[in-house]
Amino acid sequence: MQKDTLYASTHEALGAFQFDESVVAVFPDMISRSVPGYQTILTGIGELTRQYAQKDSQLYDLGCSLGAAALTMRRNVEVENCKIIAIDNSEAMIQRATEYVQAYHSEVPLILQQGDIAEIEIEDASVVVINFTLQFIAPEQRQSLVNKVYQGMKPGGILILSEKLHFDDEQMQQAIEHLHLQFKRSNGYSELEISQKRSALENVLISDNQQTHLQRMQDAGFSTAGIWFQAYNFASFLAIK
Numbered sequence: 489m490q491k492d493t494l495y496a497s498t499h500e501a502l503g504a505f506q507f508d509e510s511v512v513a514v515f516p517d518m519i520s521r522s523v524p525g526y527q528t529i530l531t532g533i534g535e536l537t538r539q540y541a542q543k544d545s546q547l548y549d550l551g552c553s554l555g556a557a558a559l560t561m562r563r564n565v566e567v568e569n570c571k572i573i574a575i576d577n578s579e580a581m582i583q584r585a586t587e588y589v590q591a592y593h594s595e596v597p598l599i600l601q602q603g604d605i606a607e608i609e610i611e612d613a614s615v616v617v618i619n620f621t622l623q624f625i626a627p628e629q630r631q632s633l634v635n636k637v638y639q640g641m642k643p644g645g646i647l648i649l650s651e652k653l654h655f656d657d658e659q660m661q662q663a664i665e666h667l668h669l670q671f672k673r674s675n676g677y678s679e680l681e682i683s684q685k686r687s688a689l690e691n692v693l694i695s696d697n698q699q700t701h702l703q704r705m706q707d708a709g710f711s712t713a714g715i716w717f718q719a720y721n722f723a724s725f726l727a728i729k
């Protein structure tokens with residue numbers, strides 16, 4: 489696994505964060521050193537897939553990057569006639585994900601597609617995963633995306649949505665942000681790396697608070713929604729149709 493040193497030297501003209509070839513090359517290291525609880529969330533996605541995947545249904549990984557969630561889902565499907573569809577709009581991600589996925593054998597079909605998740609169709613879904621991707625979609629498109637997921641789902645289907653959160657209470661925001669910074673420092677990121685990545689993510693990763701997410705899932709029609717996992721400012725929601 490290649491180490492993430494993308495922001496280790498001073499960038500004179502720091503561009504906006506993009507999921508391009510340079511990020512693809514270091515992505516597994518970057519996400520595990522940046523997102524507390526990432527591995528635990530993947531484990532949970534596997535367990536929830538085992539419990540909620542329905543036979544004759546489709547499973548979606550929206551904003552799949554290298555397909556970590558899709559592969560975890562595939563390992564845990566125990567019912568017949570399921571198809572996994574994993575989508576990302578980054579060509580570089582889909583190319584690398586294709587190589588990764590080919591390295592594992594399974595009877596369950598896994599289709600990787602390059603596309604915008606705001607535009608694709610969702611049909612006959614029993615499990616839909618959006619793992620740290622809604623935060624990169626324009627805020628005004630988020631409700632219609634969650635509505636579409638709900639409408640394309642079978643009764644009893646689930647949405648697993650993981651996101652970076654912010655907190656409206658300033659003291660709470662500061663305390664939890666401090667914990668996340670300490671997590672990055674303890675994983676070897678320097679102050680320069682942390683501050684340059686933070687600038688690059690400004691206006692690119694636009695977080696919501698917990699209430700906005702829960703309200704959006706309720707407005708889409710989900711009868712149940714709540715947080716099943718949280719580590720500092722990174723949370724994963726479960727919503728059931």
Ligand SMILES: C[S@@+](CC[C@H](N)C(=O)[O-])C[C@H]1O[C@@H](n2cnc3c(N)ncnc32)[C@H](O)[C@@H]1O
Pocket residue numbers: 507519550551552553554555556557575576577578581603604605606618619620621624625
């Ligand atoms: C933080 S990564 C997701 C991590 C991945 N789900 C995992 O569990 O390892 C966000 C991904 O969303 C993708 N993305 C951003 N906007 C998108 C869009 N509109 N449609 C599809 N993919 C998108 C990016 O290319 C990137 O690969």
Ligand SMILES: O=C(O)C(=O)C[C@]1(C(=O)O)C=C[C@@H](O)C=C1
Pocket residue numbers: 518519522523620652685689693
């Ligand atoms: O908030 C940060 O500092 C992050 O690095 C978060 C985050 C994410 O949540 O997706 C941002 C971009 C990378 O894909 C990995 C992690």
